[in-house]
Amino acid sequence: MDRKTVLRKLGRYNLTGFQRKVLIATFSIPKGQTRSYKQVAAMAGYPNAARAVGSVMKMNPLAPTIPCHRVIKSSGETGNYSGKGGKQGKVLMLKKEHAI
């Protein structure tokens, strides 16, 4: 799985530029590491769109492909998580990947 593959998948959806950038930025998070919503937003080119990043994660069209569970709050907390298991499952997954 590489960036081009993800871009190709994203191309199948009617996504806005913001969503694509955010998803790619999230996908670019190295395994075993975490990034804050703000960091992802900044990486995507929108340094003040941390909340919007949350909106994108919520709709994440490539949920299994995009490691949205590696995106946490700047405080080091996990924040909320709309996926199965809620933030508890998120933390568990992060622990499995040694991200925490």
Place this chain on the structure above:
DNA sequence: CAACACAAAGTAG
């Protein structure tokens, strides 16, 4: 086009 929603961040107390 306007109003509402969002898994945050920042600032003030």
Place this chain on the structure above:
DNA sequence: CTACTTTGTGTTG
């Protein structure tokens, strides 16, 4: 530490 304000983009009507 808690509470309030600010902020940017997506979605829906």
